[in-house]
Amino acid sequence: MRVTHLNDLDDTERDIKSETWRSRRIVLGREGVGFSFHDTVIYAGTTSTFWYANHIEAVYCVGGEGELTNDETGETFPITDGTLYLLDKHEKHTVRAKTDLRMACTFNPPVTGREVHDENGVYPLITE
Numbered sequence: 001m002r003v004t005h006l007n008d009l010d011d012t013e014r015d016i017k018s019e020t021w022r023s024r025r026i027v028l029g030r031e032g033v034g035f036s037f038h039d040t041v042i043y044a045g046t047t048s049t050f051w052y053a054n055h056i057e058a059v060y061c062v063g064g065e066g067e068l069t070n071d072e073t074g075e076t077f078p079i080t081d082g083t084l085y086l087l088d089k090h091e092k093h094t095v096r097a098k099t100d101l102r103m104a105c106t107f108n109p110p111v112t113g114r115e116v117h118d119e120n121g122v123y124p125l126i127t128e
Contacts, residue, residue, distance in 0.1 A: 002031070006039055014113060020046035020097075029110035036110035042066065042101040051092035055107045060084045064101035069094045 009015050009024040016023045020043055027037040042048055044064075049071065066079040071092040077085070079101060087093065095101070 016113070020048045023105075025111065025113050027110070029112045031110075034108065034110065036107045038103075038105040038107070038111075040103045040105050042095055042097040042103065044097050044099045047094060047096045049092070049094045051090070052087055052107070053090050055109060055111070056090070057087045058084065058106050059087075060104045062102050062104055064097065064099045066095055066097040066099070066101045069096075 004026055006024055006026070009026065014025040014028070016025065021040055022043075023038045023040040025036060025038050027033060027035065029036060040059075042064075051071075061079050061081055061083045063081050064079070068077045068079050068085055069075070070077075071094055077083075079085075079095070085093075
């Protein structure tokens with residue numbers, strides 16, 4: 001059993017920050033459980049484009065308000081507390097945060113914590 005408090009991850013190697021978001025990686029590939037789990041905040045007033053070509057991601061909004069655009073179809077969806085989106089076909093997507101969006105995210109295969117988004121918003125596939 002492993003017990004972690006989110007604040008214990010602050011300013012550690014599991015606390016990844018960018019100009020538009022912050023992600024604290026609670027579970028990583030090194031834990032060997034087949035997925036990673038993150039607490040991510042997308043900052044109010046920002047726009048972020050992502051494309052997980054090598055991962056499936058499920059994102060559950062636990063607070064805030066924003067908009068999700070499927071960049072492949074042009075469809076847009078509101079994001080509010082209780083919204084889940086599943087990127088089961090590796091869709092390139094854009095998130096616009098009206099307020100801070102707090103998201104619980106899981107990745108399969110799990111991320112290692114060493115990934116960096118490339119110019120297309122893609123994480124490389126890195127394994128432990």
